[in-house]
Amino acid sequence: xxxxxxxxxxxxxxxxxxxxxxxxxxxxxxxxxxxxxxxxxxxxxxxxxxxxxxxxxxxxxxxxxxxxxxxxxxxxxxxxxxxxxxxxxxxxxxxxxxxxxxxxxxxxxxxxxxxxxxxxxxxxxxxxxxxxxxxxxxxxxxxxxxxxxxxxxxxxxxxxxxxxxxxxxxxxxxxxxxxxxxxxxxxxxxxxxxxxxxxxxxxxxxxxxxxxxxxxxxxxxxxxxxxxxxxxxxxxxxxxxxxxxxxxxxxxxxxxxxxxxxxxxxxxxxxxxxxxxxxxxxxxxxxxxxxxxxxxxxxxxx
Amino acid sequence: xxxxxxxxxxxxxxxxxxxxxxxxxxxxxxxxxxxxxxxxxxxxxxxxxxxxxxxxxxxxxxxxxxxxxxxxxxxxxxxxxxxxxxxxxxxxxxxxxxxxxxxxxxxxxxxxxxxxxxxxxxxxxxxxxxxxxxxxxxxxxxxxxxxxxxxxxxxxxxxxxxxxxxxxxxxxxxxxxxxxxxxxxxxxxxxxxxxxxxxxxxxxxxxxxxxxxxxxxxxxxxxxxxxxxxxxxxxxxxxxxxxxxxxxxxxxxxxxxxxxxxxxxxxxxxxxxxxxxxxxx
Numbered sequence: 001x002x003x004x005x006x007x008x009x010x011x012x013x014x015x016x017x018x019x020x021x022x023x024x025x026x027x028x029x030x031x032x033x034x035x036x037x038x039x040x041x042x043x044x045x046x047x048x049x050x051x052x053x054x055x056x057x058x059x060x061x062x063x064x065x066x067x068x069x070x071x072x073x074x075x076x077x078x079x080x081x082x083x084x085x086x087x088x089x090x091x092x093x094x095x096x097x098x099x100x101x102x103x104x105x106x107x108x109x110x111x112x113x114x115x116x117x118x119x120x121x122x123x124x125x126x127x128x129x130x131x132x133x134x135x136x137x138x139x140x141x142x143x144x145x146x147x148x149x150x151x152x153x154x155x156x157x158x159x160x161x162x163x164x165x166x167x168x169x170x171x172x173x174x175x176x177x178x179x180x181x182x183x184x185x186x187x188x189x190x191x192x193x194x195x196x197x198x199x200x201x202x203x204x205x206x207x208x209x210x211x212x213x214x215x216x217x218x219x220x221x222x223x224x225x226x227x228x229x230x231x232x233x234x235x236x237x238x239x240x241x242x243x244x245x246x247x248x249x250x251x252x253x254x255x256x257x258x259x260x261x262x263x264x265x266x267x268x269x270x271x272x273x274x275x276x277x278x279x280x281x282x283x284x285x286x287x288x289x290x291x292x293x294x295x296x297x298x299x300x301x302x
Numbered sequence: 303x304x305x306x307x308x309x310x311x312x313x314x315x316x317x318x319x320x321x322x323x324x325x326x327x328x329x330x331x332x333x334x335x336x337x338x339x340x341x342x343x344x345x346x347x348x349x350x351x352x353x354x355x356x357x358x359x360x361x362x363x364x365x366x367x368x369x370x371x372x373x374x375x376x377x378x379x380x381x382x383x384x385x386x387x388x389x390x391x392x393x394x395x396x397x398x399x400x401x402x403x404x405x406x407x408x409x410x411x412x413x414x415x416x417x418x419x420x421x422x423x424x425x426x427x428x429x430x431x432x433x434x435x436x437x438x439x440x441x442x443x444x445x446x447x448x449x450x451x452x453x454x455x456x457x458x459x460x461x462x463x464x465x466x467x468x469x470x471x472x473x474x475x476x477x478x479x480x481x482x483x484x485x486x487x488x489x490x491x492x493x494x495x496x497x498x499x500x501x502x503x504x505x506x507x508x509x510x511x512x513x514x515x516x517x518x519x520x521x522x523x524x525x526x527x528x529x530x531x532x533x534x535x536x537x538x539x540x541x542x543x544x545x546x547x548x549x550x551x552x553x554x555x556x557x558x559x560x561x562x563x564x565x566x567x568x569x570x571x572x573x574x575x576x577x578x579x580x581x582x583x
Binding site: 012013043047092103110120167 | 324328424432433437458486562
């Protein structure tokens, strides 16, 4: 009996929380700490830990590839974000809400399909579209218009990478913007109609102001997710040709997992996290996110 | 409706069709090509002759090449991975979400804020250190390591979604159960849980598909072909043959896509509730 007493009795809520807490501690928090520790080493394929101070952390500065990779990352994030994740998403949301809902929802579901598709299957379909022979749909269309065979994956890797990621990314903005457009009070739209506004004026003066906040939200969310998403690039161009599409997150992967430069990979990861945090802080300041996001959905302690 | 309005609507739909055409064409090609013979296409997507040869990989392991394991082993691995992730994620996220929604304890607010930070954290940047952690735990080159990692990284999101569902269950229904002599956990099991079933279904479908689709962690953390999932099975054929065997690739891809299509068509509502990273429209 005495021995049983010494086991601390867990309250029911502690018991229910414990498994999740243990798993997050072991496979989320511990890796975060390990990442920090690794960044101060030059660990390679031997898995031996040598503390080298900040050597790995300053190594990017001497790495001729690092500047190229940073520039690529900026091009990738900015282009995909603006052209696809915001503008294309906006176009899709406006178009699908201007037509009857039954028609619009069909097109929205179709645009959500790439997001639900496994990455390898998705990339396979792009290989078909872009196949440099007559088999590829793009070349077939180009051929019938009098063009010759293009190998776009080699000649225009950026266009391909941006479109490939953007066709998945656009659906998030599409869904968020659609919800915002649908929540515009119908009286506002009616009033615009009664006042004789053209469709374009209505979109410009009623729709767009109503979705300013969702656009900011999608911009922030998608910037951070683009900074760390490289799966489609890995599977399609693998950063090539000649590092043309090598972005920072992919560079981390190549260093750490492909070349077993684990110390350097961990240091680069920290750089990536730092960039993400910096970007988030800048957005926070520019958009005034704190003031806007706090009132909604945040816990009020009972 | 006036003629001008009708013309406008027709123009809008034409624009939508144009934007959707490449996507529709790609998926249609995938299905058609899995039954297509040779490398000839009419109208850009229709094979000139049809065959079931591409599907031989299902019963003849050598049809997919000598360097890949049997497709059924890969399927089994995919099922094990997806189902394990689903079961763990659902049970842990539900219990934790319930605690955050219904219990008052010291440190609850900061803990909740911390869970939210974890949800926003770009967890994929931990790939390097996860490699080392799994190595030292003896979980490298094993599907179980990937299960635990995936669940841990997805949990903050699941906890948040489930907390939202628990929050919407009125206190009164729990109160009346307590009045009737239920313990708090009894009320949780018998009264509250049935009311958050839509949330549980959403998380279940979402986490199953996340496991089913997983490529990166399996690619980075396993070396032995016996741990390959369908994503690696397909990827290895793709990288070996390039575009030389589109028929086989399409057939494997369609086979791999079957559960995805099923959930996409029949659970669109549950899926859209959580698909976009906790965006509640």
